Amino acid sequence: EDQVTQSPEALRLQEGESSSLNCSYTVSGLRGLFWYRQDPGKGPEFLFTLYSAGEEKEKERLKATLTKKESFLHITAPKPEDSATYLCAVQAGSGGYQKVTFGTGTKLQVIP
Amino acid sequence: EPEVTQTPSHQVTQMGQEVILRCVPISNHLYFYWYRQILGQKVEFLVSFYNNEISEKSEIFDDQFSVERPDGSNFTLKIRSTKLEDSAMYFCASRGVGGLGEQYFGPGTRLTVT
Numbered sequence: 001e002d003q004v005t006q007s008p009e010a011l012r013l014q015e016g017e018s019s020s021l022n023c024s025y026t027v028s029g030l031r032g033l034f035w036y037r038q039d040p041g042k043g044p045e046f047l048f049t050l051y052s053a054g055e056e057k058e059k060e061r062l063k064a065t066l067t068k069k070e071s072f073l074h075i076t077a078p079k080p081e082d083s084a085t086y087l088c089a090v091q092a093g094s095g096g097y098q099k100v101t102f103g104t105g106t107k108l109q110v111i112p
Numbered sequence: 113e114p115e116v117t118q119t120p121s122h123q124v125t126q127m128g129q130e131v132i133l134r135c136v137p138i139s140n141h142l143y144f145y146w147y148r149q150i151l152g153q154k155v156e157f158l159v160s161f162y163n164n165e166i167s168e169k170s171e172i173f174d175d176q177f178s179v180e181r182p183d184g185s186n187f188t189l190k191i192r193s194t195k196l197e198d199s200a201m202y203f204c205a206s207r208g209v210g211g212l213g214e215q216y217f218g219p220g221t222r223l224t225v226t
Contacts, residue, residue, distance in 0.1 A: 043220050046215060100215070
């Protein structure tokens with residue numbers, strides 16, 4: 001069974017204080033690892049897909065990296081509007097598998 | 113910007129009743145999904161739908177659940193006989209041909225079973 005573990009559960013940062021969120025995974029045949037952002041009472045918002053170890057993606061203050069066992073979401077000089085829950089998810093298997101397994105998320109709070 | 117819409121935003125029903133949750137995916141998308149999120153817990157995959165049939169479903173998606181794409185725009189989730197434990201936020205999502213994982217989620221329907 002695919003497993004996704006995120007840490008820490010919650011993170012409080014001062015505005016401008018850079019940090020990283022961790023997502024470790026155990027799957028059979030990774031097809032893709034995804035990062036989403038979820039605001040309270042809303043659906044997840046897609047951020048990145050990473051396909052293979054060594055890959056990196058960037059978007060504004062966010063940078064996602066992938067190794068064979070984990071992924072990191074680096075947040076550089078965060079702003080209060082970056083406050084949200086960040087979700088990691090994986091899709092594994094071969095062929096037409098569509099199932100996506102989510103982690104429990106890291107709730108980020110950025111204090112002005 | 114195109115978006116996924118869901119109705120209703122909140123549905124209250126009594127245990128044992130049937131409910132239908134409705135979604136309008138992004139128009140040129142081909143893959144459709146339902147997820148649920150129990151309050152304070154993680155997002156859980158229920159079912160994926162492609163080419164007018166279920167392509168994959170989780171162990172949560174038992175005989176009480178069904179999905180349908182009755183026309184070219186709507187995608188529905190039906191729960192035949194609701195249980196208290198079905199209370200959750202239900203999200204619909206869709207994606208295009210490429211972009212593995214690039215699913216666009218709707219705002220969700222909060223289902224409360226009393």
